[in-house]
Amino acid sequence: MKLTNATLILLLTFLLAPTQLLASEQQALRDVEIGHQPEEIKRGALVALNLCVLCHSLKYVKYHNLQEIGFLPNEIEPFLRGREMSQGILSSTTHESANDLFGMVPPDLSLMAKARQNGPRYIYSLLLAYHEQENSAIENTLFPDVKMPDVLGYSVEEDETMRLEMEQMALDVSAFLAWAADPRAEERRSMGKYVIAYLVILTLMLYLVKRKTWARLG
Amino acid sequence: MSKIIQWIDQRFPLTTFVKHDLGEYPTPRNLSYWWNFGFLAGFVLVVQIISGIFLAMHYKADAGLAFDSVDHIMREVNYGWLIRYLHSTGASAFFAVIYIHMARTLYYGSYRAPRELMWWTGQVLLLMLMATAFMGYLLPWGQMSYWGAQVITSLFRATPFIGDEIVIWLRGDFAVGDATLTRFYALHYLFPFLIFGMVMIHLIALHYVKSSNPSGINLAAKDNIPFHPYFTVKDLYGLGLFLIIYCLFVFFSPELFIEPENNIPANPMQTPPHIVPEWYFLPFYAILRSVPDLLGGVLAMGTSVIIFAAMPYLDRSKIPGGARYRPIYRIMFYLFIIDVAVLTYLGAQPPTELLTVVGQVATFIYFAAFVSLPFVSKAEEKWLRRRGLPPAIEELIRCEAQERSAKSGK
Numbered sequence: 001m002k003l004t005n006a007t008l009i010l011l012l013t014f015l016l017a018p019t020q021l022l023a024s025e026q027q028a029l030r031d032v033e034i035g036h037q038p039e040e041i042k043r044g045a046l047v048a049l050n051l052c053v054l055c056h057s058l059k060y061v062k063y064h065n066l067q068e069i070g071f072l073p074n075e076i077e078p079f080l081r082g083r084e085m086s087q088g089i090l091s092s093t094t095h096e097s098a099n100d101l102f103g104m105v106p107p108d109l110s111l112m113a114k115a116r117q118n119g120p121r122y123i124y125s126l127l128l129a130y131h132e133q134e135n136s137a138i139e140n141t142l143f144p145d146v147k148m149p150d151v152l153g154y155s156v157e158e159d160e161t162m163r164l165e166m167e168q169m170a171l172d173v174s175a176f177l178a179w180a181a182d183p184r185a186e187e188r189r190s191m192g193k194y195v196i197a198y199l200v201i202l203t204l205m206l207y208l209v210k211r212k213t214w215a216r217l218g
Numbered sequence: 219m220s221k222i223i224q225w226i227d228q229r230f231p232l233t234t235f236v237k238h239d240l241g242e243y244p245t246p247r248n249l250s251y252w253w254n255f256g257f258l259a260g261f262v263l264v265v266q267i268i269s270g271i272f273l274a275m276h277y278k279a280d281a282g283l284a285f286d287s288v289d290h291i292m293r294e295v296n297y298g299w300l301i302r303y304l305h306s307t308g309a310s311a312f313f314a315v316i317y318i319h320m321a322r323t324l325y326y327g328s329y330r331a332p333r334e335l336m337w338w339t340g341q342v343l344l345l346m347l348m349a350t351a352f353m354g355y356l357l358p359w360g361q362m363s364y365w366g367a368q369v370i371t372s373l374f375r376a377t378p379f380i381g382d383e384i385v386i387w388l389r390g391d392f393a394v395g396d397a398t399l400t401r402f403y404a405l406h407y408l409f410p411f412l413i414f415g416m417v418m419i420h421l422i423a424l425h426y427v428k429s430s431n432p433s434g435i436n437l438a439a440k441d442n443i444p445f446h447p448y449f450t451v452k453d454l455y456g457l458g459l460f461l462i463i464y465c466l467f468v469f470f471s472p473e474l475f476i477e478p479e480n481n482i483p484a485n486p487m488q489t490p491p492h493i494v495p496e497w498y499f500l501p502f503y504a505i506l507r508s509v510p511d512l513l514g515g516v517l518a519m520g521t522s523v524i525i526f527a528a529m530p531y532l533d534r535s536k537i538p539g540g541a542r543y544r545p546i547y548r549i550m551f552y553l554f555i556i557d558v559a560v561l562t563y564l565g566a567q568p569p570t571e572l573l574t575v576v577g578q579v580a581t582f583i584y585f586a587a588f589v590s591l592p593f594v595s596k597a598e599e600k601w602l603r604r605r606g607l608p609p610a611i612e613e614l615i616r617c618e619a620q621e622r623s624a625k626s627g628k
Contacts, residue, residue, distance in 0.1 A: 060286075060289050060293065065293075107482075110289075111289070111481040111482070114473060114476075114478060114481040115478050115479070115481035115482050116478055117478050119478065181481070182473075183293060184292070184293070184299045188299060188300070188303075188469055188472075189469065189470065191300075191469065192465065192466075192468075192469025192470055195465050195469060196462060196465055196466065196469070199458060199461050199462045199465060200462060202458055203455065203458030203459055203461075203462060206451065206454050206455040206458050207455050207458075209451050209455075210451045210452055210454075210455045213447050213448060213451050214448060214452075217247065217443065217448070
């Protein structure tokens with residue numbers, strides 16, 4: 001039994017070491033629960049399509065994929081801008097003009113929620129981390145010197161209802177990007193429940209068979 | 219049906235094989251659940267091969283297409299996400315199972331005569347597994363894939379005289395690139411089958427020398443029971459437990475084993491803030507970093523992996539049962555495990571002055587455990603004998619000697 005515990009500890013250390021590392025370097029992310037509800041994801045998609053796509057692409061998300069989160073084909077059409085439903089969502093800014101504007105091409109957002117530790121929470125926190133400084137320069141506390149401007153205008157907004165609305169937008173777009181990075185997550189989790197339930201029952205039965213078989217040895 | 223089997227049996231020892239090596243194969247009845255892990259390793263190998271072949275049907279080994287093709291598997295291929303997560307989680311599961319299998323061998327002294335060849339074929343399997351995992355990690359062509367391969371291949375620069383040539387030869391180019399990706403893919407597809415062959419050799423050796431067991435000696439015939447049904451059902455029960463844990467990761471936390479950085483396509487122009495290998499390489503990586511000199515570090519890392527092969531010679535004690543009846547060896551075993559855990563932790567940390575010192579101490583302890591073992595094990599045996607062995611162990615040693623003389627008399 002002593003060995004069992006030691007090995008469990010060993011195993012856990014192995015499994016948790018990488019997570020430990022990343023947790024330790026976690027910056028101060030806002031503590032928030034990112035939603036999984038279809039309405040939130042759809043609202044977030046509208047924020048992304050109207051705002052983020054001005055600069056960013058979402059090339060692994062195809063326009064017709066938006067139907068999976070409740071868009072009707074005629075709701076998608078206004079965003080196509082001459083592209084096909086089966087094509088990925090592209091930015092309305094070309095690479096050249098993005099380079100002129102920012103000195104870089106803004107990163108593709110399709111996998112962003114998986115490409116940062118605690119991705120959805122990171123995106124939410126990033127969008128709201130803009131502050132106006134003494135010299136009225138806008139500074140992002142989470143990502144100093146970020147080349148993305150304060151796209152929501154959060155840093156200069158003073159009206160409390162507007163600020164709450166912007167926080168909601170940030171929350172929704174984070175929910176959407178979480179979906180965009182892992183659109184099969186819901187399917188995976190619901191399938192997982194059945195798989196685990198099946199395995200638990202199977203294992204229990206195997207245990208009983210094992211006990212019965214070994215009982216023969218006396 | 220029986221006619222067909224009869225026909226085959228006259229030409230191929232099918233029934234004899236099934237009876238001899240699966241059904242009646244005599245197995246020590248006192249095996250604990252720690253003896254389940256060899257079977258589990260074989261199972262994971264099969265899972266990896268099957269899921270890998272399905273991935274290969276959709277994957278494109280081309281620096282311009284690899285990342286996109288993995289994303290295509292995740293989004294568009296039917297159950298592609300499942301196949302990929304089974305495979306990526308399977309790699310970690312493989313190492314977890316193998317490390318426990320090795321720890322069991324070390325604890326119970328199963329590497330002792332006559333099982334040295336089992337231990338050495340196992341050692342070769344570990345090396346092949348590491349090579350396969352390392353090459354497979356490049357294939358998604360993410361940032362960590364790319365820079366991991368860049369860092370590890372550049373270690374070969376430490377080779378005296380021809381270092382640079384070796385690095386270029388391995389990569390097929392001056393930097394990791396398309397040539398590296400395609401060759402890693404070719405070898406990543408080949409190696410599992412070599413591993414499979416080596417597993418067969420491992421099993422042939424096993425069926426010749428038979429399983430070790432917690433007592434540490436070969437049991438008399440009466441203490442052996444047929445493999446079927448006793449161990450088939452025990453292995454299946456263990457498999458059920460394993461699958462529950464494995465599937466919890468696959469379905470609920472599969473990204474735990476994929477660095478966030480690896481969801482960014484490889485970019486040769488931009489080094490990630492810090493490059494971390496997969497968890498199963500961390501202890502060895504920590505040893506590499508603990509030695510200030512490149513050649514020294516590479517040698518230390520290589521030695522830390524293959525030094526296990528020396529165990530049958532380093533352990534000089536004649537007391538059977540490994541750590542079970544040997545208090546000092548037992549303490550050493552646990553200290554070693556803790557040391558490896560510390561190294562694992564350090565391997566994932568960005569180096570600081572303090573951590574470097576801790577790493578050097580941990581590296582020293584790692585090697586000291588092996589180097590001191592011949593003296594410690596001899597001294598421990600003397601001390602135990604002087605103190606008087608418990609009758610149970612005396613009995614075991616007597617049985618072992620008897621068995622040996624009976625064998626050599628034949």
